Structures are given as structure tokens and as C-alpha cells.
Amino acid sequence: MAKALKMFRQGDVLIAELSSLVKIPKEAKEVEKDKDGSVTLAYGEVTGHRHRFDKRHANICFLRNGAEEFLSVDEEGVLTHEEHADIVVPKGKYRVTIQREWNAGMARRVAD
Secondary structure (H helix, E strand, C coil): HHHHHHHHCCCCEEEECHHEEEEEEEECCCCCCCCCEEEEECCCCCCCCCEEEEEHHHCEEEEEEEEEEEEECCEEEEEECCCEEEEECCCCEEEEEEEEEEECCCCCCCCC
């Protein structure tokens, strides 16, 4: 029986566990940590609030590869946002998707 993969959603951010057969591409680049030491997955377009992992979990590395975004969590971390409940994300490798909406045939990020 196949193992169910974990998925987490916080507002317009979806974090989906990668199958053991899928690897984060080697060319993916780690993003810089914020000045406060946290790692930001997405910024709210309206409020400027951040979907982020707290600096206590600085071993979490967010990688970007062109249009794809990945998250490598080396030990359990907490995803926070000022307007959403915290989400505990277990150790693992994930794909990060920012929800998009279509308007007049054009895609744009959902404003959070």
C-alpha cells in the first residue's frame, strides 16, 4: 500500500511532501535568510505579512529553481503568519506552491 504524502496549507501557500522518488534538483539555490534569521516562503501582497519559519528553525532551507520552489526541513519547524494558525511541518522534503487566480486570461498570485 502506498504511503499517503503530507500536505499543509496556510492561506495561499501549499506545502506538499515529495515522494521518495522525487528529489530536489541539484541546481536549486538556497534563498537568503531574512534579517531576523527567519526563512520567508511568501509575502502577503496586501498586508506585507510573511509566511515564514521562525529563526529557531534556521536549519530549514528554502530553495528556488526557476518556477519551482522547494522546502527542505531538517527537523520539525513551525510555519507562522500573522493572520493564520501556526502549522507544524515535520522533517522532510516538500514542494511549495503559491495559489494563483485567473482573471481575464492572466494568472496572478492570490493576495493574502
